[in-house]
Amino acid sequence: MTGDDELAVAGTLLAADILDRTCTSRAIMDQVTTRWGTLIIAALIKGPHRFSQLHARVDGISQKMLSHNLKTLVRAGLVNRDVEPTVPPQVTYSLTPMGVSLATPLTQLIHWFGQNASGILEAQAGHDRQAGELSAARH
């Protein structure tokens, strides 16, 4: 098993103070890796999108939350906001170079969940089954 090796590598990479509440990188991570923030960036990996395209692509997001999260990402310098002064105006969002560099680790994380979703589902089912047996045994 290579588990311990991976753990050691991960440990050395880990920023020492991410667990400290006053750490700036933790505050920024909280702002960016929200429920919708990661999905918006994931959608923009495929290329620039307009507001309504993102609204359709990021399934389930409300316009309010899309607008709010885009503002945060633009302010953080991860996303560009380009307005074409046509009528009605066309607003296009795209990743900045910094946003692109974030896309790599973020995509690996998403990829991990794609690979391990079924494993987690099984673990959850097993856990629930065991809990059910225990509560049944108590009666």
Added chain:
Amino acid sequence: MTGDDELAVAGTLLAADILDRTCTSRAIMDQVTTRWGTLIIAALIKGPHRFSQLHARVDGISQKMLSHNLKTLVRAGLVNRDVEPTVPPQVTYSLTPMGVSLATPLTQLIHWFGQNASGILEAQAGHDRQAGELSAARH
């Protein structure tokens, strides 16, 4: 600039349906990568911890949220919960093999934020300065 290359690599790795609201991996990612879930796993990378140790280590978390998130992670099969029936009882939490494999991409993401926190802080400051100038110009 290698931005486009990174983007292409990221695009191919990206699970096709993470943006779909019915996708199971998205539901699971929502459960695990919460504000505290990532930090708890990050803390456990360094080795097993007891409840009170985690409470001290993950700065700012309440006992309620620690308990709740640990339950979720245990149910997902990412964290082990071992009870020593001493008095008072000692409960030790540690990463499962699946938890260890998640630690790798998660650590890379945390590492990215460690590297780019200052860049984002600058971008935010620049963005706010520009907004201030614009609103000043309007008067």
Added chain:
DNA sequence: CCAGCTAGCTCACCTTTAGTAAGTAGCTTT
């Protein structure tokens, strides 16, 4: 000339989730 259409938001209202503080169990030490 003016109602209607469009994209990209913004606002008011309500529900769900997270945070705070206090309480609980069972046993030990003082």
Added chain:
DNA sequence: AAAGCTACTTACTAAAGGTGAGCTAGCTGG
């Protein structure tokens, strides 16, 4: 008998998020 320890719950409150309606501004069809 009183206080403390660990690992939690529970009740209450604050913040985040969801829903649906409305707004802007100019162009187009009637």
